[in-house]
Amino acid sequence: MSTRSNIAIKLRESDRNKNLKTVWGGRINPKGAQYLYVYCHNNGYPEGVGADLNRMFNGESYKKALEYILKGDRSTTETSYLDWRGEKCGPYTSNELSDCYENDYLYWMEEVDGEIVVHQYGEDEEESVDVAELDENLFEWVGENACDESYNPLDAEEGEDVIDDAVTAFVNSYYNQVINDDNFEDWRDYIYDYLKSRLTEYWEEMKE
Numbered sequence: 588m589s590t591r592s593n594i595a596i597k598l599r600e601s602d603r604n605k606n607l608k609t610v611w612g613g614r615i616n617p618k619g620a621q622y623l624y625v626y627c628h629n630n631g632y633p634e635g636v637g638a639d640l641n642r643m644f645n646g647e648s649y650k651k652a653l654e655y656i657l658k659g660d661r662s663t664t665e666t667s668y669l670d671w672r673g674e675k676c677g678p679y680t681s682n683e684l685s686d687c688y689e690n691d692y693l694y695w696m697e698e699v700d701g702e703i704v705v706h707q708y709g710e711d712e713e714e715s716v717d718v719a720e721l722d723e724n725l726f727e728w729v730g731e732n733a734c735d736e737s738y739n740p741l742d743a744e745e746g747e748d749v750i751d752d753a754v755t756a757f758v759n760s761y762y763n764q765v766i767n768d769d770n771f772e773d774w775r776d777y778i779y780d781y782l783k784s785r786l787t788e789y790w791e792e793m794k795e
Contacts, residue, residue, distance in 0.1 A: 590784075591690035592631030594640065595624035595681075596656045597697040599649065610658050610667075611675050620680035622695070623653075624687040627661040631692045633707060639664040640694050640705045649698040684708065691784070 598621060606614045607623070617623060627636055643664065644652050658667045660677040668674040681687050684695060685708075693708035 590629070590631040590635070590692070592627045592636045592692040592694060593624050593687050593690055594627055594636070594656065594661070595622045595684065595687045595693065595695040596652050597621055597684075597695065598623055598653075599698065602653070607653075607657060609675070609678075610654075611669060613675065615657075615678060615680070617680045620682045622681045622684060622687055623656050623678045624681060624693075624695075625656055625658075625660050625677040625679070626690070627664065629663045631690065633692070636664055636692065637694055637705075637707055640696070644696055644703045645705050647703050649701075649703060652696045652698075652703045 598617060603617045603619050603621065606616050608614060615623075630636055644655070656678050658669065659675060660668045662668060662671045668676055679687075684693075687693055687695065688708055695706050695708060696703050697706070698704075
């Protein structure tokens with residue numbers, strides 16, 4: 588399932604201006620950036636990529652986690668693009684964790700007391716957006732309007748309207764907590780895209 592995610596590591600200060608070697612012999616110098624990250628194409632959900640990273644790296648060494656990132660972009664947590672189809676892409680640098688958040692999910696690793704700890708971006712941060720509570724109303728609408736297998740709610744004007752209504756409800760409820768004038772449109776687009784993707788996934792499951 589191609590739910591996209593990024594995977595980042597917070598670099599040691601000693602590595603932030605060092606030429607780091609990729610598995611194919613390339614070199615990348617963060618030039619002072621705090622984070623190194625890669626793209627992962629499939630199964631980016633917390634129960635997918637998130638669970639895999641926790642299993643693979645929580646409590647492990649910084650060296651092991653860094654070597655993993657230096658393998659470049661990934662098809663899955665187990666298979667890099669290099670292994671899959673010979674592509675040499677990534678990793679990428681960023682000085683801000685938020686700038687690594689380019690896809691559906693971001694997971695990041697940091698060294699704490701000599702061991703790696705895996706985090707999901709937004710899970711504990713103040714800017715976290717919990718849009719999952721909107722699913723219930725969205726799916727209830729699907730259940731009421733799904734007449735037959737050929738009917739796709741996203742083809743109906745009402746399908747777009749219900750997503751708009753859900754976004755409006757979220758904004759009205761959470762505006763003072765997580766949304767300000769500077770990033771209002773970014774948050775709105777994020778919420779809308781999330782709900783549309785969830786509705787699409789749900790509908791595909793119903794048809795199977």
